Amino acid sequence: xxxxxxxxxxxxxxxxxxxxxxxxxxxxxxxxxxxxxxxxxxxxxxxxxxxxxxxxxxxxxxxxxxxxxxxxxxxxxxxxxxxxxxxxxxxxxxxxxxxxxxxxxxxxxxxxxxxxxxxxxxxxxxxxxxxxxxxxxxxxxxxxxxxxxxxxxxxxxxxxxxxxxxxxxxxxxxxxxxxxxxxxxxxxxxxxxxxxxxxxxxxxxxxxxxxxxxxxxxxxxxxxxxxxxxxxxxxxxxxxxxxxxxxxxxxxxxxxxxxxxxxxxxxxxxxxxxxxxxxxxxxxxxxxxxxxxxxxxxxxxxxxxxxxxxxxxxxxxxxxxxxxxxxxxxxxxxxxxxxxxxxxxxxxxxxxxxxxxxxxxxxxxxxxxxxxxxxxxxxxxxxxxxxxxxxxxxxxxxxxxxxxxxxxxxxxxxxxxxxxxxxxxxxxxxxxxxxxxxxxxxxxxxxxxxxxxxxxxxxxxxxxxxxxxxxxxxxx
Numbered sequence: 001x002x003x004x005x006x007x008x009x010x011x012x013x014x015x016x017x018x019x020x021x022x023x024x025x026x027x028x029x030x031x032x033x034x035x036x037x038x039x040x041x042x043x044x045x046x047x048x049x050x051x052x053x054x055x056x057x058x059x060x061x062x063x064x065x066x067x068x069x070x071x072x073x074x075x076x077x078x079x080x081x082x083x084x085x086x087x088x089x090x091x092x093x094x095x096x097x098x099x100x101x102x103x104x105x106x107x108x109x110x111x112x113x114x115x116x117x118x119x120x121x122x123x124x125x126x127x128x129x130x131x132x133x134x135x136x137x138x139x140x141x142x143x144x145x146x147x148x149x150x151x152x153x154x155x156x157x158x159x160x161x162x163x164x165x166x167x168x169x170x171x172x173x174x175x176x177x178x179x180x181x182x183x184x185x186x187x188x189x190x191x192x193x194x195x196x197x198x199x200x201x202x203x204x205x206x207x208x209x210x211x212x213x214x215x216x217x218x219x220x221x222x223x224x225x226x227x228x229x230x231x232x233x234x235x236x237x238x239x240x241x242x243x244x245x246x247x248x249x250x251x252x253x254x255x256x257x258x259x260x261x262x263x264x265x266x267x268x269x270x271x272x273x274x275x276x277x278x279x280x281x282x283x284x285x286x287x288x289x290x291x292x293x294x295x296x297x298x299x300x301x302x303x304x305x306x307x308x309x310x311x312x313x314x315x316x317x318x319x320x321x322x323x324x325x326x327x328x329x330x331x332x333x334x335x336x337x338x339x340x341x342x343x344x345x346x347x348x349x350x351x352x353x354x355x356x357x358x359x360x361x362x363x364x365x366x367x368x369x370x371x372x373x374x375x376x377x378x379x380x381x382x383x384x385x386x387x388x389x390x391x392x393x394x395x396x397x398x399x400x401x402x403x404x405x406x407x408x409x410x411x412x413x414x415x416x417x418x419x420x421x422x423x424x425x426x427x428x429x430x431x432x433x434x435x436x437x438x439x440x441x442x443x444x445x446x447x448x449x450x451x452x453x454x455x456x457x458x459x460x461x462x463x464x465x466x467x468x469x470x471x472x473x474x475x476x
Contacts, residue, residue, distance in 0.1 A: 011186075012179045019175030020168055027167040031160040038156055042149045046127060051118060054129040054142040057084065061133045061140050075140075085145075087128070090138035101143040103128050113139045125150050185213040189220060201228035242302070256288075256295045263288035311351045311433050318355070318385045318454065319346040319378045325360050326376070334367055335374045346380040348454040354430045355454070358438070359387060361427040362450045366391035373447070383455060390449040396442040404440055 057079065064075040067090050079086045080097040087103055088095040089110070096102040103126055105113075112119030113131040120129040130141030188205055195203040204224060205217035263285045273281055303309050319337075326335045348355075359376075366374045366389050373392030378385065396404065403409050405428040408421040431438040435455060442448035 012176070012183055015179035015182070016172060016175040019178065020171045023171030023175075024164070024168050027164045031164055035153070035157055035160055039153050042153065043122075043146070046144065046146055046149055047120060047129070050127050050129040050142060050144040051120065053084075053144075054118060054131065054140075057086065057142055058131055058133055058140055062135060065133070065136055067133075067136060067138050085143040087130070087141040087143060088138060089141070090136075096143075098143075101126065101145070103141075103143055105130070105139070105141055109141075110139065113141075122146075185217070189216065192220065192224070196224055196227065201231060253295055253299065256292055259288050260292050309354075309430075309433060311354065313349050313351050316348055316350050316352045316355065317346060318348055318350075318380075318387060321352055321356060322359060322376055322378055322387065325356060325363060329360070329364075331363065331367055331374075335363060335376055337376045338378070346378050346385050348385045350434050350436075350454055354434055355436075358427045358430045358434070358436070358452060359389070361423040362389040362452070365389075365423055366393075366448075366450075369393040369448075385454045387452045387454075388449055389452075390447060392447045395444040395446050396440075396448050397444055401440060401442065405438075 061075055064071045064078070067075065067088070072088055072090060072095060076086065076088060076095060076097040085096070085098045085101040087097070087101070087105065089105060094102075094104050103123055105128060106121055109119035109121045109128065109130075116132055118129065118131045120127065122128070125146050127144040127146055128141050129144065130139060132139050185205075185208075192203045192205050201224065204221045207214050207217045207221070266281055267285045270278055270281055270285075322337055326332055326337055363374070363376060369391060375388075375390045377388045377390075379388070380386075405424050407425040409425075428438055431452060437451075437453040439451045440448060441451075
């Protein structure tokens with residue numbers, strides 16, 4: 001199991017996605033902060049340089065006073081010739097040195113300039129910085145193009161986006177690798193638990209390191225060892241119980257046979273016995289009959305455990321079999337049999353002897369605990385024959401239903417009786433051999449209903465010591 005890998009699943013995807021989200025969010029925040037700081041620094045530096053240059057140019061502009069038409073033209077030509085683009089505002093006119101940079105100053109910056117201070121504003125990729133020329137009312141603004149700054153910031157943004165995508169890819173790969181390595185012990189534990197559930201009790205997890213997973217593996221191994229030991233002990237106890245049952249049945253068979261013979265002879269002479277001895281003799285005969293039935297059931301259970309019971313399937317009319325069971329045992333006045341047929345007669349390819357054993361035990365149980373209100377319904381529909389045995393007795397508590405088919409188990413005293421507690425267990429074992437589904441449902445105060453469903457298009461299970469079965473014959 002050391003080489004077990006965790007198949008892709010929700011948890012691994014969640015861990016990978018979480019890792020990518022954390023890394024991506026962190027990278028995005030850092031990239032955004034870096035971009036904002038870089039752009040702010042570049043624009044602030046551009047403004048400082050433009051402001052220093054504007055102050056110097058305002059001083060130079062004083063030599064062109066007074067700013068009549070000729071002076072204004074000379075000022076604009078001089079500045080444009082030096083490689084600087086300026087805008088002169090005089091006499092209500094806005095005169096740019098270069099028509100390509102004809103930027104009109106806004107009211108806010110003009111108000112700042114009129115107050116004798118240096119003002120600035122940005123319009124698109126152009127920075128305008130200027131003020132009032134000392135000794136006049138004219139205003140001079142230096143125009144500074146910031147195209148290079150914008151290009152640099154665009155490149156920076158592109159580089160940050162590319163870096164962010166690279167971070168996401170790397171984070172996805174790293175996250176997937178970490179998730180796989182982190183969840184690999186979980187995968188091994190899942191496989192080990194599945195193997196234990198399938199009966200491989202010797203399964204153990206490799207203990208690697210002293211971290212949480214190592215402690216988990218040690219705990220799992222201790223649990224698996226304890227479970228293996230417990231199941232081994234239970235299996236041994238069950239084997240001892242079955243051997244004991246078989247031994248008791250075989251040991252009792254001979255003396256019980258002798259007792260049955262003596263009891264039969266005694267029953268024939270009950271009328272000749274004195275009155276005070278007749279009742280004890282009747283009880284003795286009844287108890288011998290019960291003892292014989294118990295030994296017979298123990299023998300049958302032993303044969304079922306040993307796999308010595310054979311199945312001889314043949315086409316069987318289930319409805320006719322039910323009626324024969326009821327009539328032969330004298331239950332006709334206590335049991336109501338109804339047949340509902342849809343899609344053909346109630347025929348099944350099954351062993352009638354074993355099916356009779358199942359149905360007789362169920363009907364006997366219902367007659368014993370359900371009084372006169374016992375109903376047996378045979379229903380042929382779809383691909384199966386269903387037999388329902390219902391009684392009107394006190395019902396079975398829900399907490400006792402899971403153990404109802406256990407050997408020697410009896411429900412509460414309200415459903416107690418002279419039975420041995422083996423009838424339903426024998427019915428379940430025989431139903432299993434027939435490939436039938438045996439179930440029970442009950443509500444306290446509303447009786448119980450046992451349901452046997454026989455498949456009619458499916459053969460009996462292989463490997464159950466089937467005798468007298470032609471594999472080429474189709475079921476009825």
